[in-house]
Amino acid sequence: MEILNALVVFANFVLIPATAYGAQLSLGALGVTLIYGVLRFSNFAHGDTMAFGTMVTVLLTWWLQSLGASLGPLPTALLALPVGIAVTALLVLGTDRAVYRFYRREKAKPVILVIVSMGVMFIMNGLVRFIIGPDDRSFADGERFIVTARDFKQMTGLDEGLAIRTTQGLTIVTAVIVVAALFWFLNRTRTGKSMRAFSDNEDLALLSGINPERVVAITWILVAALATIAGVLYGLDKSFKPFTYFQLLLPIFASAIVGGLGSPLGAIAGGFVIAFSEVTITYAWKKVLVYLMPENLEPTGLVQLLSTDYKFAVSFVILVIVLLFRPTGLFRGKSV
Amino acid sequence: MKKLLMATAATSLMAGAASAEEIKLGVLLGFTGPIESMAPAMGAGAELAIAEVSASGLLLGGTTVVPVRADSTCIDSAAATAAAERLITSDGVKGIVGAACSGVTGAVLANVAKPNGMVMISPSATSPALSDVEDDGLFFRTAPSDARQGAVMADILMENGIKTVALTYTNNDYGKGLASSFEGAFTDAGGTVTISAAHEDDKADYSAEVGALASAGGDLLVVAGYADRGGAGIVRAALDLGAFDTFHFPDGMVSDATTDKFGDEIDGSTGQLPGTDSPGAEKYAELVGDAFDATAIFSAESYDAAALILLAMQAAGSTDPQVYKDKVMDVVNAPGEPIYPGELAKALEILAAGGDVDYVGATAAEFIGGGESAGNYRVVKVEGGKFETIGYR
Numbered sequence: 001m002e003i004l005n006a007l008v009v010f011a012n013f014v015l016i017p018a019t020a021y022g023a024q025l026s027l028g029a030l031g032v033t034l035i036y037g038v039l040r041f042s043n044f045a046h047g048d049t050m051a052f053g054t055m056v057t058v059l060l061t062w063w064l065q066s067l068g069a070s071l072g073p074l075p076t077a078l079l080a081l082p083v084g085i086a087v088t089a090l091l092v093l094g095t096d097r098a099v100y101r102f103y104r105r106e107k108a109k110p111v112i113l114v115i116v117s118m119g120v121m122f123i124m125n126g127l128v129r130f131i132i133g134p135d136d137r138s139f140a141d142g143e144r145f146i147v148t149a150r151d152f153k154q155m156t157g158l159d160e161g162l163a164i165r166t167t168q169g170l171t172i173v174t175a176v177i178v179v180a181a182l183f184w185f186l187n188r189t190r191t192g193k194s195m196r197a198f199s200d201n202e203d204l205a206l207l208s209g210i211n212p213e214r215v216v217a218i219t220w221i222l223v224a225a226l227a228t229i230a231g232v233l234y235g236l237d238k239s240f241k242p243f244t245y246f247q248l249l250l251p252i253f254a255s256a257i258v259g260g261l262g263s264p265l266g267a268i269a270g271g272f273v274i275a276f277s278e279v280t281i282t283y284a285w286k287k288v289l290v291y292l293m294p295e296n297l298e299p300t301g302l303v304q305l306l307s308t309d310y311k312f313a314v315s316f317v318i319l320v321i322v323l324l325f326r327p328t329g330l331f332r333g334k335s336v
Numbered sequence: 337m338k339k340l341l342m343a344t345a346a347t348s349l350m351a352g353a354a355s356a357e358e359i360k361l362g363v364l365l366g367f368t369g370p371i372e373s374m375a376p377a378m379g380a381g382a383e384l385a386i387a388e389v390s391a392s393g394l395l396l397g398g399t400t401v402v403p404v405r406a407d408s409t410c411i412d413s414a415a416a417t418a419a420a421e422r423l424i425t426s427d428g429v430k431g432i433v434g435a436a437c438s439g440v441t442g443a444v445l446a447n448v449a450k451p452n453g454m455v456m457i458s459p460s461a462t463s464p465a466l467s468d469v470e471d472d473g474l475f476f477r478t479a480p481s482d483a484r485q486g487a488v489m490a491d492i493l494m495e496n497g498i499k500t501v502a503l504t505y506t507n508n509d510y511g512k513g514l515a516s517s518f519e520g521a522f523t524d525a526g527g528t529v530t531i532s533a534a535h536e537d538d539k540a541d542y543s544a545e546v547g548a549l550a551s552a553g554g555d556l557l558v559v560a561g562y563a564d565r566g567g568a569g570i571v572r573a574a575l576d577l578g579a580f581d582t583f584h585f586p587d588g589m590v591s592d593a594t595t596d597k598f599g600d601e602i603d604g605s606t607g608q609l610p611g612t613d614s615p616g617a618e619k620y621a622e623l624v625g626d627a628f629d630a631t632a633i634f635s636a637e638s639y640d641a642a643a644l645i646l647l648a649m650q651a652a653g654s655t656d657p658q659v660y661k662d663k664v665m666d667v668v669n670a671p672g673e674p675i676y677p678g679e680l681a682k683a684l685e686i687l688a689a690g691g692d693v694d695y696v697g698a699t700a701a702e703f704i705g706g707g708e709s710a711g712n713y714r715v716v717k718v719e720g721g722k723f724e725t726i727g728y729r
Contacts, residue, residue, distance in 0.1 A: 009551075012577060012578070013543070013546075013547040013550065013551070013577065014547070017543045017544075017547075021541075136538070144576075145576075148578070149576075149577065149578020150578060152578075153578070160578075161577075161578030162578075163576055163577050163578050165576065234540075237541075238540035238541045239540050241538070241540060243538075244539070244540040278544075279544060279547075282544050282547075282548070283544065283547050283548065283551070284531070284547065284548040284551035284552060285551065286551045286552060286553075287550065287551040287553065288551075302531060302548065302551060302552055303551075304548055304551075307533070307534075307548075308533070308535075308544045308545045308547075308548055309507075309534065309536070311544060
């Protein structure tokens with residue numbers, strides 16, 4: 001019983017939140033890593049691309065809700081998601097045509113593209129705030145819980161409850177599907193293979209007749225899809241607020257770099273490493289330990305390594321450690 | 337010309353009255369500066385009490401009282417000190433209603449009032465630091481200290497049989513001050529605060545914060561935050577994760593926004609906010625009529641401050657601050673006949689006859705400690721998804 005209770009507490013406060021958060025970070029980091037692999041620069045506008053895609057989805061969701069459309073227990077936002085992806089794809093393709101293509105033709109250094117992407121970030125930042133405003137927006141509907149803490153206690157007779165929100169379940173399921181589809185696309189289809197070829201060696205790829213503009217366009221569309229899905233899942237699970245998405249940029253980049261920039265597998269691993277580190281280091285372990293330890297060894301303190309205020313600092317520290325000891329990341333991506 | 341004549345006549349009348357026995361009372365408030373918008377109603381409140389006493393003709397055998405306004409600026413201690421100095425040395429006031437803000441009040445008290453032995457009753461200085469300042473028994477306030485809510489909150493929880501709580505507060509001066517005063521009071525009363533953790537407002541996700549709070553545990557969670565911001569996020573996450581299902585809410589959380597969001601999910605939770613069921617406030621509003629806004633913040637406190645100085649003089653039979661300072665506590669607290677706004681004449685009569693009064697005034701004034709208002713709080717409980725009043729203290 002004691003061990004079961006400890007497990008439930010661990011799952012409720014660490015495992016489930018960290019897994020859902022890790023899935024959201026992974027999807028974001030995949031987008032960053034794709035841009036880095038194919039277009040060879042760090043896209044600082046990624047957080048705001050997520051915010052833009054989510055904003056479009058939120059507006060559509062509200063419209064659908066006003067029409068009375070619903071998906072039953074699932075959030076209505078899923079219906080609006082494809083349109084959100086399409087609009088975001090148009091935006092990033094437009095940005096590429098208007099901004100990035102010029103620098104690509106110039107063969108500008110990556111660092112210049114990074115600065116350019118910061119400019120794009122500020123413009124998108126303003127665009128999102130201009131359209132939907134800086135406030136917190138809620139657009140989740142449908143069933144809130146798969147299992148509530150109270151029901152779980154009654155079902156199992158344990159002292160501790162376990163809550164799984166619908167959005168957490170949805171996040172994990174969607175992330176698995178999206179990642180599987182992405183890997184299938186990259187490894188099995190002709191277009192995916194040409195993208196990987198372009199990423200590995202641009203000159204060779206051009207010699208073998210791959211159309212670079214097409215590869216770039218497809219990359220942007222994939223990135224728009226990944227960003228919008230990640231943004232909507234995060235917004236459903238937590239809440240939509242433009243500034244939070246801007247702040248997400250740090251853990252997303254940390255995930256991509258920890259995993260190895262340019263490596264899709266690394267992005268996923270990195271996302272979970274960052275999420276689990278943030279949650280486990282700032283969690284107070286007292287409750288779990290009280291169940292596990294014999295009575296005389298029970299901790300009196302909170303057994304919390306860092307206060308929750310330092311959550312974002314954790315991703316910074318991991319980033320620095322990885323860059324110091326393994327600059328190419330865990331999965332041998334490109335060095336930064 | 338006619339107007340000028342009238343004005344001259346009026347002035348000479350006043351001058352004539354002034355030549356008789358007359359007491360001057362300083363009204364030292366922040367007429368310019370950050371609280372200049374509150375000051376007019378505060379000054380008017382103090383002067384209303386002064387006029388009421390003057391008109392009764394009962395104070396110390398028929399002396400009249402005139403107010404002398406001075407500007408304490410709220411932030412400029414040098415200017416406030418100079419203004420107070422002027423009131424005492426050149427105007428010869430016998431007591432001061434003021435000052436208005438905590439910082440300048442401390443400066444005036446230390447640099448002017450104490451050296452000159454002058455009584456000050458502030459209507460609006462709320463800093464906890466003024467509770468144990470060296471004042472030679474000269475300083476009082478009709479506004480409660482900010483720390484008071486923490487003590488009241490500890491009492492409520494103790495009486496409900498709550499012995500251990502987890503505490504989270506919004507990371508600013510309000511949250512920190514409230515949290516530390518509560519933690520002190522609750523621990524002194526024999527309770528245990530298992531964790532006192534700050535939360536930032538406007539974050540997307542509070543599950544990590546709630547994780548730490550839940551791990552520390554407690555009979556309930558005290559949320560010293562805001563109903564529209566982080567406080568609501570904490571409550572949402574705590575309910576979702578099944579970490580806590582009853583809460584205690586200080587004033588920042590007791591609002592319809594909280595019950596609208598959570599409804600009967602938080603049934604059984606308690607809270608408190610400033611408020612009183614005393615009829616004093618109503619009587620004050622009647623007395624003021626349309627002259628100014630009686631519900632303006634600290635206006636009622638100003639009326640009470642001026643009234644208390646004058647009643648203390650009557651009780652002591654002297655206008656000497658060194659003599660009447662000891663009577664302030666007797667006048668404001670029980671036992672005695674309760675006195676509401678508009679009944680100052682009755683109070684003066686009772687005191688003149690050697691009787692006892694319990695000044696209730698517009699704010700249900702009751703002094704504790706070194707002479708500051710205990711403050712009045714409405715205690716609420718969530719029942720059926722609504723905040724219901726269950727008592728006052």
